Amino acid sequence: MIPFNKPYMTGKELWYVSQAHANGHLAGDGVFTKKCNSWLEHRIGCKKALLTHSCTAALEMAAILAQIGPGDEVIMPSYTFVSTANAFALRGGVPVFVDIRPDTFNIDEALIEAAITPKTKAIVAVHYAGVGCEMDAIMSIAERYGLFVIEDAAQGIMSTYKGRPLGSIGHLAALSFHETKNIISGEGGALLVNDVRFAEQAEIIREKGTNRSQFFRGQVDKYTWVDFGSSYLPSELIAAFLWAQIEEADALTQRRLDIWDVYHANFELLEKQGKIRRPIIPSDCVHNAHMYYLLLPDLDKRTAFINALRQKGIGTVFHYVPLDSSPMGEKWGRKSGALTWTQELSDRLVRLPLWLGLEEYQNEVIQHVAAEL
Numbered sequence: 001m002i003p004f005n006k007p008y009m010t011g012k013e014l015w016y017v018s019q020a021h022a023n024g025h026l027a028g029d030g031v032f033t034k035k036c037n038s039w040l041e042h043r044i045g046c047k048k049a050l051l052t053h054s055c056t057a058a059l060e061m062a063a064i065l066a067q068i069g070p071g072d073e074v075i076m077p078s079y080t081f082v083s084t085a086n087a088f089a090l091r092g093g094v095p096v097f098v099d100i101r102p103d104t105f106n107i108d109e110a111l112i113e114a115a116i117t118p119k120t121k122a123i124v125a126v127h128y129a130g131v132g133c134e135m136d137a138i139m140s141i142a143e144r145y146g147l148f149v150i151e152d153a154a155q156g157i158m159s160t161y162k163g164r165p166l167g168s169i170g171h172l173a174a175l176s177f178h179e180t181k182n183i184i185s186g187e188g189g190a191l192l193v194n195d196v197r198f199a200e201q202a203e204i205i206r207e208k209g210t211n212r213s214q215f216f217r218g219q220v221d222k223y224t225w226v227d228f229g230s231s232y233l234p235s236e237l238i239a240a241f242l243w244a245q246i247e248e249a250d251a252l253t254q255r256r257l258d259i260w261d262v263y264h265a266n267f268e269l270l271e272k273q274g275k276i277r278r279p280i281i282p283s284d285c286v287h288n289a290h291m292y293y294l295l296l297p298d299l300d301k302r303t304a305f306i307n308a309l310r311q312k313g314i315g316t317v318f319h320y321v322p323l324d325s326s327p328m329g330e331k332w333g334r335k336s337g338a339l340t341w342t343q344e345l346s347d348r349l350v351r352l353p354l355w356l357g358l359e360e361y362q363n364e365v366i367q368h369v370a371a372e373l
Contacts (some may be wrong), residue, residue: 002365007186010254012223012244014101020240026214028233029213031239036190037336044165046173046192048199050232051119055176055189057232059087061205062172062191064228065198066122066148075115076108076124076323077195078335079342084124084152085323085333093121095333097324102341103280104128105349109137113344115336116296117139125170130182130283130290132161135169140264148172153192157183158253158288166342171195174210177242183249185242188234205229217355255356256289263292263352266366275373292352293319294369299347306350308372314365317351 019065020032033051034232040049052058065344068074070092078082080099085095091218098115101108107130112123135151142149149170153159156166157175160249172195177188191206193199209229214220270276277295281287296302302318309316322342323329353365 001313006355013241016240019238030236045168053234056083058184058189058191072121073119078322080126099371106133109134126152130159130288132285155290160286183245205285206232232291260289
């Protein structure tokens with residue numbers, strides 16, 4: 001069996017976990033958490049980075065910071081993970097679904113302005129497959145209408161848009177370190193703060209609504225409940241595991257890019273023959289090889305393809321079911337215009353295995369893919 005995903009370890013993860021235990025600090029915000037936060041701040045260039053127990057938690061924090069309340073509208077693509085919408089719906093916000101671009105699967109920036117109403121509070125830019133949205137256009141729209149921009153960069157670490165790291169452009173951003181991502185800790189995430197107005201409050205929200213972080217820095221003589229919040233910290237064990245991955249971030253990314261490039265070169269002929277479409281990377285984006293997908297002609301062909309590869313022991317999978325067509329999306333959200341590309345492309349996309357260690361099996365995958373097409 002060649003699985004769709006296989007978590008990779010650099011070799012230091014368990015050693016660092018044992019160090020965290022030896023330090024006698026297993027709860028959040030220990031030495032390894034601080035190392036990870038500092039690396040993210042310097043590498044991405046955000047004002048503050050705060051590890052969380054998931055990207056979902058980071059998005060929930062962003063919703064609180066943006067003061068999303070009942071009836072507030074948040075513009076986002078329908079082709080995204082449920083957490084993108086759920087984080088705001090939990091606050092009473094209304095997801096407003098906009099169609100995606102056919103080239104990158106990112107939100108179509110040309111359709112955002114038509115979705116804005118007096119109730120609009122924020123725009124969520126989801127960087128699909130680690131390929132940046134058109135952030136200059138999105139930030140310009142947000143500035144004209146006084147809206148917050150939140151980057152859902154769950155798949156975007158180590159990617160850039162016009163030379164700027166994804167997660168460094170919007171007011172707030174969220175990263176994921178789930179085991180299916182490029183850099184992992186099993187579960188895990190981070191909130192990135194680019195607007196300094198949110199830095200202090202973000203710490204408070206993450207610490208259950210207390211000013212505990214200020215207390216440990218000696219800024220206050222005791223800590224207490226000062227705002228809304230929850231327990232969004234990861235344990236120090238998760239941070240220790242993550243630090244081993246972060247130390248190798250450049251090497252891990254390059255290995256993924258090498259695998260991606262082999263796929264891309266080998267499927268060029270199939271694309272010229274009109275059998276598939278390969279990923280499209282805009283010239284002003286540098287991606288991180290988070291995934292490699294193919295677009296097949298239609299849903300029936302994709303279903304047959306996935307089944308055929310499964311019979312040969314190769315794990316290939318489709319991706320999101322559009323949120324607008326889900327029970328909660330229909331009940332809680334609304335569509336802005338027709339979501340033509342969202343529906344069509346979601347029916348046609350199939351993701352191929354991409355994990356470190358696949359190198360020795362990749363030719364086998366490529367041969368079976370070609371044989372089925």
